Amino acid sequence: MACRVDPVVVERQVAARLLSPNFNRWAEQAAAAGHCTSPIRLTGSATTLDKTTGEVLSTYSTTGEPDGVLYVRCGNRRASVCPSCSHEYKGDTWHLLAAGAAGGMKGVPESVAAHPMVFATVTAPSFGPVHTTRTGQGGLGRCHPRRRVVCQHGRPVGCNAVHADGDSRLGQPLCRDCYRYTEHVVWQWHAPELWRRFTITLRRRLAARLGMTQTRLVQLARLSFAKVAEFQRRGVIHFHALIRLDGPASAVTGEHPFPVPLVDVPAEVLADVIRETAALVAYDAPPASDGEPGLRLRFGKQVDARPVTSTASRDDGREQSRDLHPETVAAYIAKYATKACEEFGLPQRLRSPEAAARLGVNAHICRLLATVLDVASTGGEHYAGLVRWAAMLGFRGHFSTKSRRYSTTLGRLRTARKRWQLQRLRGESCDEGTTGWQDDDPAEDSTLVLSDWALAGIGWLTAGDAALAATGSDGVRDWRDAKVRTRSHPSTSARTYGT
Ligand SMILES: [Zn+2]
Ligand SMILES: [Zn+2]
Ligand SMILES: [Zn+2]
Known part of the structure; x- marks a missing residue:
């Protein structure tokens, strides 16, 4: 109402x-x-x-x-606008992700479950330490255990607190003056390009790993992607993706829209190439203001890539298997499909950091917003578009995308x-x-x-x-x-x- x-x-x-x-x-x-x-x-x-x-x-x-x-x-x-419709959208997203992962529904045959498939999470790098939760041995660990050392602004560089889940400090920098806001915004703005390069490089690396040319790989197999972007508490997105190997485009027929790959690639090998690619891919971003050097953008060191199999651990008795079940992964990804910036309390049409602060948005997010507007005004043609994406903290990509042939x-x-x-x-x-x-x-x-x-x-x-x-x-x-x-x-x- x-x-x-x-x-x-x-x-x-x-x-x-x-x-x-x-x-x-x-x-x-x-x-x-x-x-x-x-x-x-x-x-x-x-x-x-x-x-x-x-x-x-x-x-x-x-x-x-x-x-x-x-x-x-x-x-x-958006869940904050209409819980019912956002719930339905989430359900739809689950269905199409699950169909692509497990098959046997929505016109996707069960045989896709046998294709090599990996669930991968690639993150942004660090732009400065933020309050965080750590799981150590025996439960939650301390945030940033350090001795009493201070930064150049006189603030402690460590935090010995054990933050509970709802702690408002989570995601906030230990020192906002040390935090590299410009780098954060530049990374977020170019994240879709970084992802695009990741998918291109992945094809190249996979061909190399299999000892063949890319042209040969295209004749034998094709990669399909379904990914969602999720905002972390520190206000930067990371990507979750289901990456599946299918048969080549030439093998696609009306009767067999999802052919099997014509080359044998174990899911573990695909996962390994994904990790290797994420560590390798880079993009040289144009400078955010005149006279400053450009930045070399990369993904963060935390890259998680795990095989998805419909016969995951619980059935085959393998202890502590890292394999994931398709439905679990689909539910996990769908959960993020309806989350946008709203968890920071940013309204869709946001005008200024001051207005955000009045709405109770935390200081870190307000500072990010101010940086987005700064870079938009100083960065020239490469960054002028940032203004339109201010409420998304400079993220211009889609929150949920997939290859045409995924599902x-x-x-x-x-x-x-x-x-x-x-x-x-x-x-x-x-x-x-x-x-x-x-x-x-x-x-x-x-x-x-x-x-x-x-x-x-x-x-x-x-x-x-x-x-x-x-x-x-x-x-x-x-x-x-x-x-x-x-x-x-x-x-x-x-x-x-x-x-
Ligand atoms: Zn509605
Ligand atoms: Zn802390
Ligand atoms: Zn500092």
């Missing part, structure tokens, strides 16, 4: 909705829109025709709906779901487990849907509707039950909003 509304008014609106004759249909609509925070209201109609005969199979119109509208999800990926696409998942929602609203029988989630090809469909929609507005009609929708399915059911009770016991109608 955008603004504060008098609770008494909200309560009255809730009561009016609950007592409305078509409440059940409204509740169905709210459920179909996933109890979205701010759904899109449409008016219009859809007619389904048989393609060959032109016979009208069914019609749906919003004129018969409560308030004469159809509610459609807002589709926002199914979010678009196909969404199309399938929209068709299912429309079918359901028209009252046609459909089973969520199959019809709605099939990765079906619309071209093969024998029906044609003619639709005509107009935007009626955005959001729930009243604050009361929004409050009802926000309680989700269980909440709406509770309200409905309460409504039944209200009918028999008028005195219980004093139930207040929010309880």
Whole structure:
């Protein structure tokens, strides 16, 4: 809800909705829109025709709906904007990642699970020590155990604290004056380029490891990537990626869209080449201001690369295997797909570090923001674009990307779901487990849907509707039950909003 509304008014609106004759249909609509925070209201109609005969199979119109509208999800990926839609996006991301890792769903065959696959995490280098958690022997370790030494600014260079998970100091530099903010911002700005070079170099190194030319490798195999960018507490992103070896493009057919590689590469070897490549790749960034030297950018020393196998440790009895299970990795990556800068409390349109500070954003992040704006003004053409990405602290890449051939696409998942929602609203029988989630090809469909929609507005009609929708399915059911009770016991109608 955008603004504060008098609770008494909200309560009255809730009561009016609950007592409305078509409440059940409204509740169905709210459920179909996933109890979205701010759904899109449409008016219009859809007619389904048989393609060959032109016979009208069914019609749906919003004129018969409560308030004469159809509610459609807002589709926002940010958890802070719409928990429901961001949750759905996360689910979709999981499905496409899991499909690419384990196969056997969304049109990706189970055989992909046998391709060599590695889960890799590449980080940014250090730009100066920050408060951190360490896991030592016997639990959490000290942050930066050091004797009493101070930096040139008179601040201790060590920290003997054992920081708990929610400690606000985590991710903050031990000394903000020592921290290399410009380097941090320059690295973040060029991180997508560094990643691109990583993928190119990886192909080259893999060919070299297998003792063949790159041209030969292309004839035998191809690398597929699915990656997400995650913000660390210190305000810099790192990349998690699923890297899989597939058969060559020449072996791709309609029947076999995911062919096996024609060269034998154990996942451990692929992991090793990934580690080697991450340590090797570099990019010479243009100077961030006149007269300063450019910076040679690299990934951090912490590179984690582990084989992903569907027959991971727990089945084969190997103790302490480092192998990962595909579903675990997919869940891990999907978790980050909806996290953007919002955990720092940066609104999408952020104007100044001062405004951020007033919103309670921590001093380190405010300083990063100030540096982003500084570099944008001093760095010339190479850095002018930074302003647009200030709220992302200078990260301009996508948070979630994958190779075209990795798995199914979010678009196909969404199309399938929209068709299912429309079918359901028209009252046609459909089973969520199959019809709605099939990765079906619309071209093969024998029906044609003619639709005509107009935007009626955005959001729930009243604050009361929004409050009802926000309680989700269980909440709406509770309200409905309460409504039944209200009918028999008028005195219980004093139930207040929010309880
Ligand atoms: Zn939504
Ligand atoms: Zn510390
Ligand atoms: Zn210092």
